[in-house]
Amino acid sequence: MAALLxxxxxxxxxxxxxxxxxxxxxIELTATYLWNELKRSTFPVYxxxxxxxxxxxxxxxxxxxxxPLFKIQPWISLITGLIAVSYLTxxxxxxxxxxxxxxxxxxxVCYIVIACCYYYHLLNDEAFVDxxxxxxxxxxxxxxxxxxxxxxNYIFYDIxxxxxxxxxxxxxxxxxxxxxxxxxxxxxxxFLCKYREMK
Amino acid sequence: xxxxxxxxxxxxxxxxxxxxxxAGAIMLYVYTYNRRKxxxxxxxNTMKENFKRxxxxxRMEMQEQAFANISEEIHDNVGQVLSLASxxxxxxxxxxxxxxxxxxxxxxIDTALRDLRxxxxxLNGGFLQQLSLQQFIQKLQRRVNRSGLIQLETQxxxxxxxxxxxxxxxxxxILQECVQNVLKHAKASKILIQTxxxxxxxRIIFEDNGHGFDPEENPxxxxxxxxxxxxxxxVAMIHGQLTIESxxxxxxxxxxxxxxx
Numbered sequence: 389m390a391a392l393l394x395x396x397x398x399x400x401x402x403x404x405x406x407x408x409x410x411x412x413x414x415i416e417l418t419a420t421y422l423w424n425e426l427k428r429s430t431f432p433v434y435x436x437x438x439x440x441x442x443x444x445x446x447x448x449x450x451x452x453x454x455x456p457l458f459k460i461q462p463w464i465s466l467i468t469g470l471i472a473v474s475y476l477t478x479x480x481x482x483x484x485x486x487x488x489x490x491x492x493x494x495x496x497v498c499y500i501v502i503a504c505c506y507y508y509h510l511l512n513d514e515a516f517v518d519x520x521x522x523x524x525x526x527x528x529x530x531x532x533x534x535x536x537x538x539x540x541n542y543i544f545y546d547i548x549x550x551x552x553x554x555x556x557x558x559x560x561x562x563x564x565x566x567x568x569x570x571x572x573x574x575x576x577x578x579f580l581c582k583y584r585e586m587k
Numbered sequence: 588x589x590x591x592x593x594x595x596x597x598x599x600x601x602x603x604x605x606x607x608x609x610a611g612a613i614m615l616y617v618y619t620y621n622r623r624k625x626x627x628x629x630x631x632n633t634m635k636e637n638f639k640r641x642x643x644x645x646r647m648e649m650q651e652q653a654f655a656n657i658s659e660e661i662h663d664n665v666g667q668v669l670s671l672a673s674x675x676x677x678x679x680x681x682x683x684x685x686x687x688x689x690x691x692x693x694x695x696i697d698t699a700l701r702d703l704r705x706x707x708x709x710l711n712g713g714f715l716q717q718l719s720l721q722q723f724i725q726k727l728q729r730r731v732n733r734s735g736l737i738q739l740e741t742q743x744x745x746x747x748x749x750x751x752x753x754x755x756x757x758x759x760x761i762l763q764e765c766v767q768n769v770l771k772h773a774k775a776s777k778i779l780i781q782t783x784x785x786x787x788x789x790r791i792i793f794e795d796n797g798h799g800f801d802p803e804e805n806p807x808x809x810x811x812x813x814x815x816x817x818x819x820x821x822v823a824m825i826h827g828q829l830t831i832e833s834x835x836x837x838x839x840x841x842x843x844x845x846x847x848x
Contacts (some may be wrong), residue, residue, distance in 0.1 A: 507617045516628050519621050533610045540606035544599045555592055563603050570607070 401452055402582060405575070408445045412438070435479070435487050443471050443495055446531060450502045453524040457509040460502070467498045489545045496535040496542075503532045523582040530574025537567030638824050642753055645760040645821065652763050656730065657706050664733075665706070668699040720789075721747055723759050724780055731766060731778070738777045739766075745784030754845060757821045758791070761829075764814050765793045765841055773797025775838065787846055788827075794840040799833040 396406075415437045419430040447468045454460040474491040482488075506528050510517065519525040541548070541563050548560040675692035682688075718726065724741050731739040750758075762780070769775050775797030783790045815831060818841075822829040827845035 504613070507613065511617065511620050511624060516625050517621070518625075519618060525617075529610075529614050532613065533607060536606040536610040537603060540603040541599075543602070544595075547595055548599065551592060551595060557592075557596075559596060559599060563599070567603075567607075 398582065398586065401448075404445070404448070405579070408441065411441050415441075431487050439475070439488055439492060443468075443475070443491075446495070446499055447471070449527060449531065450499065450506070453528060454502065454506050454509070457506065457513060460505075463502070467495075467502070471495045471498070487545070489542050493539055493542055496539045499531060499535045500539075503528050503535070521581050521584065523578040523585065526574045526578035526581060530571045530578065533574065534567055534571035537570065538564065541567065641821055641824055642756065645756050649756065649760055649763065652767075660702060660706055665699045665702045668695045668702070672696050672699065718755075718759075719747055720750060720755065720758060720782065723755075724762065724782065727762060727766060728780075737770065737775060740777070740779050742779070742781045743784075744782070745789075747782075747784050747789070748847065750789075750847075754825050757825050758843065758845065761818050761821065761843060762791070762793065764818055768814060769795045769797060769839075773799070773839065787848075788844055789847070790845075791843045792840060793843070794838060796838045799835050799837055799839050801833075801835050 415433055418437070419433045422428045422430050422433060447464055451460055451464045454464075471491060471494065474494055475488050478488045478491050506524075510519075510525070517525070541560055545560070551557050551559060672692045672695040675688055675695065679688050679692065721743060728739045728741055731737055766778070769778055773795050775795035777796045779792075779794050781792040781794075783792075819829045822843055822845070825845055827843060829844075830842045831839065832842075833839040
């Protein structure tokens with residue numbers, strides 16, 4: 389909603405947020421339908437739908453936002469290549485039957501490192517930026533919260549799955565709601581900053 | 588060892604909270620550091636502004652000093668020499684032409700012309716900036732010695748390199764201020780300016796044999812003190828150091844040390 393409201397008139401790559409978020413909404417709706425109505429596993433939707441889009445868009449975002457501060461192209465190419473190889477290998481290893489948790493963890497660790505590099509270069513930059521009103525800062529911060537939160541969550545993926553099967557407790561989902569709230573909260577604020585910037 | 592369901596839940600929630608706190612801490616650190624950076628940039632800009640203002644003030648003061656010198660030169664030298672030449676020519680006109688008197692009058696007019704050329708050079712704004720430190724000190728020496736009030740001697744060690752214009756302006760102004768202070772307050776008969784050009788910095792020692800002052804007293808209270816304070820401020824702006832040593836009855840020594848970079 390925030391993306392639609394604030395980024396409608398933006399020119400350039402910021403408009404890609406609308407497409408990404410629309411894809412995420414579509415994936416979530418499909419997963420809900422599969423789970424609630426058809427009583428089927430949602431793993432293919434997340435593994436083959438959400439993960440590739442998340443990896444591609446996060447890498448693209450980091451590339452776009454870090455590019456003005458430091459030379460990121462070689463690193464992002466390396467990381468994207470690494471994630472792609474890991475994703476394929478893990479899926480082949482699992483016979484395309486379970487979630488690529490290790491690849492997700494690897495990607496998150498890489499994104500955290502890049503986010504920290506972004507902060508480092510932002511602070512070392514000669515020019516002063518008021519980060520309270522700086523959209524790229526809030527985009528990266530949202531991503532950082534998401535990466536940290538979901539990494540903690542996915543480390544315990546097997547245990548949480550077991551808890552769900554044993555006690556029917558959706559702890560992982562609850563924690564992901566909190567993490568997603570932080571991610572989209574930061575992003576919504578970033579969109580608002582971007583909107584104000586354009587006015 | 589069996590781990591209970593609650594223990595697992597607590598552990599997962601704790602680890603997730605810990606990770607999220609880490610992300611929050613990073614964000615908070617960036618925010619705090621950025622605010623400090625803002626304060627630092629503000630301070631740097633203020634310092635730059637101050638430096639520009641001080642440089643401008645020094646330039647204006649140098650210009651004023653140059654005008655004062657010109658006025659002095661015209662009054663004391665050119666005016667007197669031309670008056671003398673006029674009297675000599677009057678005498679020559681009244682009497683039979685006397686070759687010696689005419690030659691004397693010509694010499695006086697030549698001297699006046701030379702002085703006028705010097706004045707014309709001083710009026711050229713860029714002239715002082717084109718001078719090297721050594722040339723400036725020699726010029727100062729000539730002017731002070733010609734007044735006959737005080738004897739100025741110079742000593743130099745090492746080879747002068749190319750100094751930035753701002754550094755030269757500030758050092759020239761400090762030397763002028765030192766001479767003014769000695770003439771106004773010190774009652775000295777002799778000034779010695781020693782210049783040492785070393786590998787990474789240059790040092791100027793300015794000393795007089797005047798009555799000095801007691802450093803225990805508050806020198807800031809009078810105009811000389813304000814001048815000294817101003818000199819110290821300006822030397823600091825070119826990353827140099829200025830030290831003043833003075834003993835009552837034994838004169839004053841001012842040392843200026845300025846790095847090349």
